Amino acid sequence: MSRPELTAPADVFYNSTEARKYTTSSRVVEIQERLTERAVELLNFPDDGIAKLLLDVGCGSGLSGDRLSELGHNWIGMDISRDMLEVAKEREVEGEVLLNDMGHGVPFRP
Numbered sequence: 001m002s003r004p005e006l007t008a009p010a011d012v013f014y015n016s017t018e019a020r021k022y023t024t025s026s027r028v029v030e031i032q033e034r035l036t037e038r039a040v041e042l043l044n045f046p047d048d049g050i051a052k053l054l055l056d057v058g059c060g061s062g063l064s065g066d067r068l069s070e071l072g073h074n075w076i077g078m079d080i081s082r083d084m085l086e087v088a089k090e091r092e093v094e095g096e097v098l099l100n101d102m103g104h105g106v107p108f109r110p
Helices: 016-024 026-043 063-070 082-090
Strands: 053-057 074-079 096-099
Touching (some): 016 026, 074 082, 082 096
Parallel strands (some): 053 074, 074 096
C-alpha cells in the first residue's frame, strides 16, 4: 500500500471510502489507542483527578479522542479532511470537532 501523503493531500486522500476504511481497521484502532495512552503518559499530568482539555490536531475520525474520553479527559479535535470529521460525527464522538488546516493556525480567540 502506498503511503497516503505520497498519493494525495489528506483532505483529498481521506475521502468517504478511505475515512471509513481507516476507522474500521482493528489494527489502526489499536495503534491509535496505544499512541494516545503514551502521549498522555508523556504529558505527565498531575494525579489530581481533574479532567484536562486537550487539542487533538489531525483528529481524523476521533479514534484517539475516544481513548482520551475513556481516560477521563475532554478534547477538541481538528482535521483537514471533511470526510474524516463526518465519520467522527456519525460515530458520535464525545469531543468537539472542527474542519481546519493547521497550516493556517488555530481558529481560537487570540
